[in-house]
């Protein structure tokens with residue numbers, strides 16, 4: 001099949017694929033293609049309609065049919081902005097996610113259209129930056145934002161046409177797929193897809209592998225508790241929203257990351273002046289090579305403000 005510049009495909013089971021984002025291209029997050037037998041599900045639609053078009057083509061080529069269902073795991077632009085490419089499918093999310101997309105997506109696109117100077121700012125920032133990890137972060141972001149900006153004039157809002165409350169099950173001739181929400185964790189409402197026969201989880205941003213995970217718009221405690229429940233599903237393969245495909249062990253790594261933050265914020269709050277000097281703090285050894293280091297400092301600042 002044709003190779004896309006936006007993602008690489010990873011087969012995890014017969015008819016089950018992770019579309020792993022190529023950083024800085026306009027896909028920005030991972031997606032999934034699931035052939036349940038007789039019907040195809042797309043899990044998340046990337047950050048641009050252009051990337052979503054390639055996802056649609058890949059799904060049609062792999063499954064030999066059009067997509068029946070599209071899932072929006074949560075409201076963030078990098079998971080929903082390709083929706084318009086799938087306007088002939090049933091797009092599904094929680095009601096909260098749908099409401100958030102309705103407000104946030106038009107605002108975001110307006111902001112991008114009005115403020116093209118921020119691309120120059122990012123370019124200058126990148127040139128000045130001497131820290132390799134920070135430079136890489138800006139370079140990737142610049143790529144994603146450039147792709148979104150270039151396509152902004154042709155972008156239209158396509159909202160989910162069906163919402164669910166707690167759980168819904170897709171019954172295919174080959175396998176079933178369970179769509180479950182765990183409420184507010186990383187965003188205001190997070191959903192994931194579980195394939196019980198294959199023991200494969202599509203977790204979207206509930207799982208980050210090798211990169212910092214933002215919890216400022218969600219509920220860190222509910223996220224930690226939800227990971228306990230997700231562990232009980234006994235998955236063999238875990239598809240992250242950002243990073244590679246992982247295993248059940250990565251659930252514990254993700255949980256420890258969140259727990260470590262709580263501890264770090266508590267320790268910082270016990271010392272004086274750390275809030276002002278927060279950027280001088282070293283990222284803990286276990287996470288020092290994680291991508292998107294700025295999220296580490298924003299997360300910590302957020303937790304410290306909450307404690308104060």
Ligand SMILES: [Zn+2]
Pocket residue numbers: 074076186187205
């Ligand atoms: Zn997200």
